[in-house]
Structure formats: structure tokens, C-alpha cells
Amino acid sequence: MASPPPHNDWFHRAPDVGGLQRFEAFFAGHGYELHRHDTYAIGNTLAGVQRFQYRGGWRHSLPGGTMVLHPDEIHDGEAGTEIGFQYRMMYIEPAMIQQMLGGQPLPFIKDGLSTDPRLFAATQVLLRSLACPLDPLEELDALFDLAQALNNAAGVSTTTRPTFDYVAAERAREYMHSALDRTVTLDELAHHSGRDRWSLSRDFRLLFGTSPYRxxxxxxxxxxxxxxxxxxxxxxxxxxxxxxxxxxxxxxxxxxxxxxxxxxxxxxxx
Incomplete structure (x- = not known):
């Protein structure tokens, strides 16, 4: 657990990448008035108690859990104790989540808080220290994992039998072996495999047991x-x-x- 930060409000934002925004902040008392985003706001409290109004009630986020604020839901933010609170958050465009889920309804976490360990683990790559840049393929892998974890935490069941393209996934796998010495992107793999990037990402996990980046x-x-x-x-x-x-x-x-x-x-x- 992070040690209590000094009692001076601060905010640090990482450079935006695609449809993803990431930031870390500390507030000693009141942070935000009631407002809303047209994106998902997903994050972790690092220290203290993060208190906010959401869907008609007060919520209290503690270290070890995950905040998932649905697009267009009104919320605010303030410290729940006198030591303040420190947290990391990311804003993700719903359209990006839709692309990874293939047109399913957006996952919805009713109370804005989840203790699901799979969801918490899925946030850790994207919300690690903002000083650590994300490899492009690592970022999209992590976003894909996060979308699936959101579905699971929201209780969405998938009963349809998955379809896959082995030839495309094998082309991507062979291409990676030829490019170990340089950066590889998911768009690049999609181009060489002839499959769209999110279908390829699903296929690769299904056929080879791990993500393209791993x-x-x-x-x-x-x-x-x-x-x-x-x-x-x-x-x-x-x-x-x-x-x-x-x-x-x-x-x-x-x-x-x-x-x-x-x-x-x-x-x-x-």
C-alpha cells in the first residue's frame, strides 16, 4: 500500500494514447463537484478513502478494489478521511470497449465499485506508474483483458460458441518470430494476418493460450x-x-x- 502523500493537492496526466487517457492525483479534501463523462472512468485508490456520490448513494473506494464509473453517470469526489486520498484513473471511450466485445451491451457495474480480483488485476498494467510508458501492443492487450474482465465482473455470460481463424493467428505468430528485435503493433499483426485486430486478439488467446503481447x-x-x-x-x-x-x-x-x-x-x- 502506498504511504500517505503530503497534504497538497496535485494532478499528473500521462500523454493521451488513442482512446485512452490516464492520470494520477491526490486531494486532501474536496476534489470534484458533480459532473459526468461520456467515457468509462476506471481506476484504483492507492491510499486513503475516496468518497463519491454515484447513482443515488455515497460510495467509498479503498485500496485493493476497482472503481468503474459508467459513461454519462453523474459523480463527484472527495476525501473520506482527514489524510486525503491518492488514486490513478483512466478514461476509456465506450466505442473502444465495444470493438473488443464485438457489439455486446456495455458492461455495467451497478454501484461503481468492484472487489472482483480479475478486474483489479486487469487494471494493473494500464494503471501502473505513469512514468512507465506502455508498449503499443502491451496497451491493446491490456485493454482487451480489461474489457473481458469488465464483462465478467458485470455478470455477463457468453453462451455462443467462439469462432476462430487459425490460419490468420498462425500468420501473426510467425510474423512475431521474425520481428523480435523491434516494436510490433496489433495493427501491424492484423495487416499481416488478414484479420481485424480484435478478432485476431481473441483468436490468438483461444488458439495459443496467451495474448499476442505476452x-x-x-x-x-x-x-x-x-x-x-x-x-x-x-x-x-x-x-x-x-x-x-x-x-x-x-x-x-x-x-x-x-x-x-x-x-x-x-x-x-x-
Whole structure:
């Protein structure tokens, strides 16, 4: 849990990307008057109690849960205790959620708050520190996961049998293997596979058990391990395998394998 921030209101907004806006803020007392957005407002309280009026009642958001304010619903925001509150939020255009869900009704979280752990986990990539830029493919992967988690948290059931295009998904998979050393976007994969990007994203998960971004990251980490064994430095291996720098690679390596690449090398026996 984050430590209590200083009692000075502040607001930091990340650069807008496509239909996604992200920001982090702290308020010592009253934050916002009643207002509404034409987007989803989805976020996490990092510290303190975030109190707001929503759909006829007072809501109290605590660390560990997820706020999901539906488009065009009136709300405000203020501190629920004297220590203030700190939070991260993102605004997502409903049309973007619709594209990922294929025309289903928009997921609706009745009280504006959810304790669903799948939904909380789905927000973490998009709402991690705003100082960490999002890889384009990582961002769209995370948005797709968030849309599915919203559906689950809203209790939407899908009974139709999924259809898929294996040939298109395999084209995308093969293309990723040829592009480990550079940034790859979902639009690029869609172009090379001949399938629209959200159908391709669904197909890839269904057929290969993971998202395009996670698949690409794992193949890059495979390449890093091979390069390290061959004697490449951590910096060189990171760049050759398409990571932005050594710290970017190390973060993914530790998250995937549970230990740092330096420790892995020390433990490795040929």
C-alpha cells in the first residue's frame, strides 16, 4: 500500500494514447463537484478513502478494489478521511470497449465499485506508474483483458460458441518470430494476418493460450537467455531481443521467471 502523500493537492496526466487517457492525483479534501463523462472512468485508490456520490448513494473506494464509473453517470469526489486520498484513473471511450466485445451491451457495474480480483488485476498494467510508458501492443492487450474482465465482473455470460481463424493467428505468430528485435503493433499483426485486430486478439488467446503481447515477450526472453549463455552482456542481450533497455528486460525477466537475469546467470550450469 502506498504511504500517505503530503497534504497538497496535485494532478499528473500521462500523454493521451488513442482512446485512452490516464492520470494520477491526490486531494486532501474536496476534489470534484458533480459532473459526468461520456467515457468509462476506471481506476484504483492507492491510499486513503475516496468518497463519491454515484447513482443515488455515497460510495467509498479503498485500496485493493476497482472503481468503474459508467459513461454519462453523474459523480463527484472527495476525501473520506482527514489524510486525503491518492488514486490513478483512466478514461476509456465506450466505442473502444465495444470493438473488443464485438457489439455486446456495455458492461455495467451497478454501484461503481468492484472487489472482483480479475478486474483489479486487469487494471494493473494500464494503471501502473505513469512514468512507465506502455508498449503499443502491451496497451491493446491490456485493454482487451480489461474489457473481458469488465464483462465478467458485470455478470455477463457468453453462451455462443467462439469462432476462430487459425490460419490468420498462425500468420501473426510467425510474423512475431521474425520481428523480435523491434516494436510490433496489433495493427501491424492484423495487416499481416488478414484479420481485424480484435478478432485476431481473441483468436490468438483461444488458439495459443496467451495474448499476442505476452507471447512476443516470452519469445524475446527466450532469446535473451540464449544470448546470455552465448556470452552477450545484459545490455546487449536486452537490445538485440527488442527490449527498450536493460531495466525493461529485467522487469519482465523477474516477473516471468521469479529471479533476476544476473542471478539466473550465476545459477546456470552449462
Amino acid at each position: 507471447y512476443l515477450t516470452m519469445r524475446r526472453l527466450d532469446l535473451v537467455r540464449s544470448l546470455l549463455i552465448q556470452g552477450q552482456s545484459l545490455v546487449s542481450a536486452s537490445l538485440i531481443a527488442g527490449f527498450t533497455d536493460q531495466s525493461h528486460m529485467t522487469r519482465h525477466f523477474a516477473k516471468t521467471f521469479g529471479l533476476s537475469p544476473a542471478r539466473w546467470m550465476k545459477m546456470h550450469r552449462p
